[in-house]
Structure formats: C-alpha cells, structure tokens
Amino acid sequence: MKGYEVKDLSLAPHGRQRIDWADREMPVLRLVRERFADEKPLAGLRIAACAHVTTETANLVRTLQAGGAETVLIASNPLSTQDDVAAALVAEWGVSVYAIKGESTETYRNHVHIALDHRPQIIIDDGSDVVATLVKERRAQIGEVIGTTEETTTGIIRLKAMERTGVLTFPAIAVNNAQTKHLFDNRYGTGQSTLDGIIRATNILLAGRTVVIAGYGWCGKGVAMRARGMGANVIITEVNPIKAVEAVMDGFRVMPMIEAASCGDVFITVTGNRHVIDREHFARMKDGAVVCNSGHFDVEINLRALRELAESDPITVRPFVEEYRLRANGRRIIVLGEGRLINLAAAEGHPASVMDMSFANQALAVEYLVKHKGELSPGVHTLPAEVDTEIASLKLRSLGIEIDRLTPEQIEYLSSWEAGTA
Structure with missing residues (x-):
C-alpha cells in the first residue's frame, strides 16, 4: 500500500x-x-x-x-x-x-x-x-x-x-x-444532481416555488429544464445576449439578478464567474431565500459580503444548511454547502x-x-x-440502440457541390 x-x-x-x-x-x-x-x-x-x-x-x-x-x-x-x-x-x-x-x-x-x-x-x-x-x-x-x-x-x-x-x-x-461530455454531463448530469443536492439538503418542495438560475450555459439549461419539470417557476439571469434570447425562446423569464433577487425562493449559480450573487442582491431577498452554487469554485456567491451583512455567525440548521440573519431587516438567508458544489456537497x-x-x-x-x-x-x-x-x-x-448509416450515394452527395434541385 x-x-x-x-x-x-x-x-x-x-x-x-x-x-x-x-x-x-x-x-x-x-x-x-x-x-x-x-x-x-x-x-x-x-x-x-x-x-x-x-x-x-x-x-x-x-x-x-x-x-x-x-x-x-x-x-x-x-x-x-x-x-x-x-x-x-x-x-x-x-x-x-x-x-x-x-x-x-x-x-x-x-x-x-x-x-x-x-x-x-x-x-x-x-x-x-x-x-x-x-x-x-x-x-x-x-x-x-x-x-x-x-x-x-x-x-x-x-x-x-x-x-x-x-x-x-x-x-x-x-x-x-467534447460533445459527449458537455452536451450530456453538463446538461443532464448537472441538471439532475443539482436539484438532488438541494432536495437532500433541505427537503423542500420545488413545485410552485420561483427558482432563479444564474447562467444559461449547458449546466444552466440542464438545471432549468429539471426545475421546470418539477413544477418550479424558473427565472434566468444572463450577461450573454445570445444565451438570454435562447432562454426566452425556451419559455423562461429573463431579467437582471438585481430584479430577480426580490422574486426568487431558490437561487442557483452556474456561471463559472465570481460574485454573481453579491451584497446588493442579498439585501433584496425574501425571508428564507435559499442560495446555492453548482459552479466549480466557491466564488460565485459573495459569502464574505453576506457575513458582513449578517448580525452574527450563521447557524447550522441541517447538514450543509446554514442560516444567516441580516442585521438590517431580520430576514434569513439560507446558504447550502458553504457555497461549494451543492450536487457533490449534499448529494453524490x-x-x-x-x-x-x-x-x-x-x-x-x-x-x-x-x-x-x-x-x-x-x-x-x-x-x-x-x-x-x-x-x-x-x-x-x-443501450441496444441502432441508428442508420449513410449509403455510398448519400456520402457522395454530401461531398459534392454539383447536385442541386432534382
């Protein structure tokens, strides 16, 4: 050994x-x-x-x-x-x-x-x-x-x-x-495991709740798809106009985080960037808002700012669930998994x-x-x-699944520029 x-x-x-x-x-x-x-x-x-x-x-x-x-x-x-x-x-x-x-x-x-x-x-x-x-x-x-x-x-x-x-x-x-990675792992894997981690940590019902997802890359798409499937009302926040339009066309509400902050019941970050949820957002959140991250590093949620806004150290109310009480208004902000990957902190x-x-x-x-x-x-x-x-x-x-193969004629057609309208 x-x-x-x-x-x-x-x-x-x-x-x-x-x-x-x-x-x-x-x-x-x-x-x-x-x-x-x-x-x-x-x-x-x-x-x-x-x-x-x-x-x-x-x-x-x-x-x-x-x-x-x-x-x-x-x-x-x-x-x-x-x-x-x-x-x-x-x-x-x-x-x-x-x-x-x-x-x-x-x-x-x-x-x-x-x-x-x-x-x-x-x-x-x-x-x-x-x-x-x-x-x-x-x-x-x-x-x-x-x-x-x-x-x-x-x-x-x-x-x-x-x-x-x-x-x-x-x-x-x-x-x-690789397509066999990000199209599947990021979308289906992150989508399912993120919600799995949230539910295991909190045992909350997602149906009827407003879930705010920061980022509409493949991970964000997967989380949004699964949250909607469980009956949540989903809001997307984005900085990329193309991804924002895609989210709209997929049927989701899109708005800046500063507006979503007062609407959301559950917040999930999947951007790969820092301080996506920041001081001004915490100040607007509802009492009992749940905040978590499924991006790689624990920088997407500005926990230092939250600690400065809180009246005291957080209380651990369940495993991987910490409650911060804001000094200004007494509202409680719930942080899951210390702001680290919730799908691995609280799930598998x-x-x-x-x-x-x-x-x-x-x-x-x-x-x-x-x-x-x-x-x-x-x-x-x-x-x-x-x-x-x-x-x-x-x-x-x-999986026991077979698919079609191109015929020689089709291969020739796809490699030629001469054929057009028959």
Whole structure:
C-alpha cells in the first residue's frame, strides 16, 4: 500500500460495493478498461489526477491503472469526496489517494503539492488548480509534463488565460468541450444532481416555488429544464445576449439578478464567474431565500459580503444548511454547502451513466496525449471528433440502440457541390 490520506480505511468494503454498483452503469468506460488491460497504452506513466473522489472517478482511476499508469488521486473540492470510495481505492486497488470530505483549504493545497511530488507526466485536472500551481510554483517540473486534460468549463477558462499569457507550454485537452461530455454531463448530469443536492439538503418542495438560475450555459439549461419539470417557476439571469434570447425562446423569464433577487425562493449559480450573487442582491431577498452554487469554485456567491451583512455567525440548521440573519431587516438567508458544489456537497454528484461518457473521454484523452507526445503544440486542444463519435457509438451499443448509416450515394452527395434541385 502506497502513501495516502483518507478518513477511515474501515469504510473500504462499503466503498467497494458502491464502486461496483456505479460500474454497472458505465459500460463505455468498462470497454475502454478492458482494451487498456490488454494493450497497456499507459505502461509506466505517472499521472496526477485532481477530481471529485466519487464512485465514478474510482472507475476512471481503475481504467488508468488497467492501462499501466501509476496514479495519484487528490480531491478537486474540499466537500466533494466520498470517504468510503477514497478508502476503497487505497485498500482494494492500492491507489495513492489524498482526499477527505470537509478537508481545509490548507489541506487541499497541501494535497495539490503532494500530487506534484509524484512528478506527473500527465495531469488530469478539474478546475486547473494543479496546472496553475505547477506553472506558478513548480516550474522546474514543467519539462516532465506531456500534457493535461481538463474536465470543467472553469478550468478551460483558466487554461486559455494561461495560453494567452504564454505560460502554458504543453498541450491541454479540453475534455469538457467534447460533445459527449458537455452536451450530456453538463446538461443532464448537472441538471439532475443539482436539484438532488438541494432536495437532500433541505427537503423542500420545488413545485410552485420561483427558482432563479444564474447562467444559461449547458449546466444552466440542464438545471432549468429539471426545475421546470418539477413544477418550479424558473427565472434566468444572463450577461450573454445570445444565451438570454435562447432562454426566452425556451419559455423562461429573463431579467437582471438585481430584479430577480426580490422574486426568487431558490437561487442557483452556474456561471463559472465570481460574485454573481453579491451584497446588493442579498439585501433584496425574501425571508428564507435559499442560495446555492453548482459552479466549480466557491466564488460565485459573495459569502464574505453576506457575513458582513449578517448580525452574527450563521447557524447550522441541517447538514450543509446554514442560516444567516441580516442585521438590517431580520430576514434569513439560507446558504447550502458553504457555497461549494451543492450536487457533490449534499448529494453524490452526477449519475454514473452520464459520467460513463465523460470519463471515457478522459481515459481516451490521456491515451491521445501519450500517442501524440511531442506532436501537439502547446495550448488548448479539442479532443478529435472521431474519438467523440466512437464514445457516442459505444454508448448507443451499450443501450441496444441502432441508428442508420449513410449509403455510398448519400456520402457522395454530401461531398459534392454539383447536385442541386432534382
């Protein structure tokens, strides 16, 4: 057993059961794992993975291990670790895991450095904290890195900023931008798991309530779709005119947050930006308004401003539910999951069947970086379309679904400009 830092190894048997349960819902990743076990495309590779330590992530790590990689896994968020899963990976598969649910920011940052102590050749990142730390504090190691893969919109924004400033000197695969990732994981996964986290934390009825969703990207679309399906009245706030028009055409009310603040019963941020809910918004909210975040970092809700507005420290009324009472008017603002990812803080994250495609993307992106070592230019790259299509085809096959194929005549027609009106 290698180095590790988990809550309790005695949780491993239960974690193993849950990992195996998730594996049943991940047939695409299982097929990749079987091939990796035969071909060993990652033999001898050192990988540092920063991810939410969940049952689905465990099956990704098993796949990397089957391919021959030596992987260190750390949590990408202090509240997203499933402690029994972390224990099972250590005890059952001998993986070095450094993750404890509720770990402090200091511990989290220490784990990032432990991951870099592994001298990784590949980094699997979720928010780009490992890459950012490498670039800022461990530059002597950069030459050892073949490349990185990134799971989130937030992380890709950071990577592109690094690319613009010239500090990203190795290739990065934007896994989040693969169609079999963001069209499904972000929309269906975030949509369901966000509401799951809210309901588990509060046990409130969404039907009839006004739910304000900040951001109408794929995550926001998914949350809005599910909230409406549960009977909520949905308001969208946006800064992008095109996305705002789309939300209107999808049948949602659209307005600035300053107006929505006085209307909403539940507020959900999914923007990837900071202080989307700010001081002036808290001042307008109803008594008992519920505020939560499903974006990657805990910066979307300005909790420092809320603490300054509150008459005292918050009261924990349920697990992952804190009540702030405003000094000015006595109204109560309810914050879920400390403003961190509510779908992982209070629930289990995305369903395994959705993460099946996302993590197949991750595994194949790692393989792609290894196969094309030295060929890819520094900067952010999209996973090749043929890999995306392969994952979708495997998913359909696992569901027992067949689709049409183009005939030779149709292929010829699509590649020609000469044919027109018959």
